[in-house]
Amino acid sequence: MKNAATALLLCLVTMKVSSVPITLILSDEVEVSDGKLCVYENAQRSESVKVANSAPCHYTKSFDND
Numbered sequence: 001m002k003n004a005a006t007a008l009l010l011c012l013v014t015m016k017v018s019s020v021p022i023t024l025i026l027s028d029e030v031e032v033s034d035g036k037l038c039v040y041e042n043a044q045r046s047e048s049v050k051v052a053n054s055a056p057c058h059y060t061k062s063f064d065n066d
Contacts (some may be wrong), residue, residue: 004017010053019064019066020046020065021062022042022063023062023063023065024040024041024042024045024046024047024060024061024063025040025041025042026039026058026060026063027039027040027041027046028042028066032050032060035050035051035052035053036051036053036055036057037050037051038050038051038057038061040060040061040063045063047061047063049061
């Protein structure tokens with residue numbers, strides 16, 4: 001029973017760690033026909049967010065780490 005409880009606790013801690021958001025820095029803004037793409041990246045990951053032409057691309061943005 002003690003081993004099962006320990007395994008369950010370890011699984012819960014692992015799931016919690018994997019859901020920590022990651023913050024990326026704006027690296028580029030690309031104009032497209034119906035808005036613009038804000039490109040955020042670091043050495044391991046790249047993400048794009050589409051916004052209206054009048055909306056700013058924020059310097060940093062957080063994403064789910066999945």
